[in-house]
Amino acid sequence: MSCERFREQLAQYIADGEPACSDYEPLRQHLVHCARCQTLAKDLRIVETALASYPLIVAPPTLRAELMRTIMQERQALQEEWRLLPWDVWVPAVAFGLALLIALLSLPAQLWQAAPVPESPDIWAKFGLWLNSLRLPNGDGLFWVTWVGVFATTAGLGLCLSLTNWTHDHTRQVEDLEARVADTVTHLWDQTRRAH
Amino acid sequence: MIEISPELVARCQRGDARSFAQLVAETQNDLYNLSYNILHSHEEAEDMAQEIYMRVWRALPTFRGDSKFGTWLYRIGVNACLNRRRQLRTQLYIADGDDALESQIAADDDPATSALASERNRALWAAVDRLPEKYRLMITLFYQQQLSYDEIASMLSLPLGTVKAHLNRARQALAASLRPRQE
Numbered sequence: 001m002s003c004e005r006f007r008e009q010l011a012q013y014i015a016d017g018e019p020a021c022s023d024y025e026p027l028r029q030h031l032v033h034c035a036r037c038q039t040l041a042k043d044l045r046i047v048e049t050a051l052a053s054y055p056l057i058v059a060p061p062t063l064r065a066e067l068m069r070t071i072m073q074e075r076q077a078l079q080e081e082w083r084l085l086p087w088d089v090w091v092p093a094v095a096f097g098l099a100l101l102i103a104l105l106s107l108p109a110q111l112w113q114a115a116p117v118p119e120s121p122d123i124w125a126k127f128g129l130w131l132n133s134l135r136l137p138n139g140d141g142l143f144w145v146t147w148v149g150v151f152a153t154t155a156g157l158g159l160c161l162s163l164t165n166w167t168h169d170h171t172r173q174v175e176d177l178e179a180r181v182a183d184t185v186t187h188l189w190d191q192t193r194r195a196h
Numbered sequence: 197m198i199e200i201s202p203e204l205v206a207r208c209q210r211g212d213a214r215s216f217a218q219l220v221a222e223t224q225n226d227l228y229n230l231s232y233n234i235l236h237s238h239e240e241a242e243d244m245a246q247e248i249y250m251r252v253w254r255a256l257p258t259f260r261g262d263s264k265f266g267t268w269l270y271r272i273g274v275n276a277c278l279n280r281r282r283q284l285r286t287q288l289y290i291a292d293g294d295d296a297l298e299s300q301i302a303a304d305d306d307p308a309t310s311a312l313a314s315e316r317n318r319a320l321w322a323a324v325d326r327l328p329e330k331y332r333l334m335i336t337l338f339y340q341q342q343l344s345y346d347e348i349a350s351m352l353s354l355p356l357g358t359v360k361a362h363l364n365r366a367r368q369a370l371a372a373s374l375r376p377r378q379e
Contacts, residue, residue, distance in 0.1 A: 011364035011371075043371035050320040051339040051370075059228035060242055064220050067249050071213060074250075 006030045006037055014044040088165070092158030099152035198223050198266035198341075205265050209256045220249060223266075226341060227273050233336040234277040235284070236325070244280055248273045263350075270341065271351050274333070281329070316374070323373040324366075331366035338363055 006027055013024050031037055200219060207215035227248060232241035251272055259268055324335055337343045337351070345363075349356045 007368070008364065011367040012360060015363070015367060040368075040371060043374050044367055046316065046374060047320060047367050047370045050317040051324075051335065051367075053317065054321060054324070054335075054339050056225050056229045056340060057232050059224040059245065060238075063224055063228065063242060063245055064217060067220060067246055068213065068217050070246065070250065071216070071253055075213070 003030075003034060003037060006034070007040060010037060010041055011044055014041060014048055088162035089159070089170070092155045092162060095155035096152060096159055099148055099155055103148045103152065198226050198269060200265045200269075202261070202265075205256075205259070205261075208253075209259065216253060223269060227269065229340055230270065230273050230336060231277050233332060233340070234274070234281055234329070240280065240284070244277055248276050251276065267343075267347055267351060270337070270343070274337075274351060278333075320370055320373070323370050327366055327369060331362055331369065334359065334362045335366050 009024070009027050010031075013019075013027055018024075031041060200222065204215055204219055208219055224245065228241055228245045231244040231248070232238065235241050235244060248269075252269060255272070259265065324332060327335065333352075334348065337348050338345075343351070345356055345359050348354075349359045352359070
């Protein structure tokens, strides 16, 4: 093995603490006879000792205080802004709701017409009559059922997928939203009471 | 290598700012040192340290404990500093580096160390600053941050052999820097 090849191995040998393992035996034999490599080994030992005591530069004393001030300011700003439900929850939820509404509006007319209208309709009967008045043309009933069914299934699947990815961060967002809504309602109620 | 207790990390993940301040106190010297050794400017290192900690604060919920927290922290730090270095695209001076070393050396000065050894050590530390960036980064991570070869390879996405080769070439370059002084 050439002197050059041994020199490449020498740095690792010195850095490893000059172990007695047999892998380095040819190198140790070479060092016995090669003055140049002995000098290099001595220099590498000096390098290793110096690097072992390579000092850490101390961080400025203001670093932590400034950092925490920035974090508090950011947290304050976040608390002041409204944060809605995650989009991967409210989008499929709205889609599902729309599908349900379209389904209700598309119900065949005879379902409403078949039921006798009470003389004094309660609130549910009134709701049914109102829906009946809004119903969409049901000539293409099968089309509408298929369309709404596909729409609702896709939206429902999307909602289930997003809920399986629910994280602690989502929970915090919902809690923040609940707290914000409660504060707003309380505030409005107080304002209303004061006005009267 | 930075060792942070899992309980402290968990408290930080729950948004406990006081715990995060404690985490910063335990890691700021290492992280600042890493930033300084890559960017070579106290101003840049301080700005970068702030930015790294802000990134860590925001990304804490995503830390799942697959690796050590220290390794995760260093990975964010190294990537951020290298990106910043690329943005700067200039060789930054090491003039203020000598001042920093002076203040650190004063704190650690061992009276038993001979004057020659101290002078030689300072010369070697200054020689580290003149190494090519990739060798300097390896020296910083291996000797100052005390990461293992495997940890460095994992963090920098390099083969283990490459990490060892870089470190050995850095050691040889530093050894060569000694010879003009000794002649």
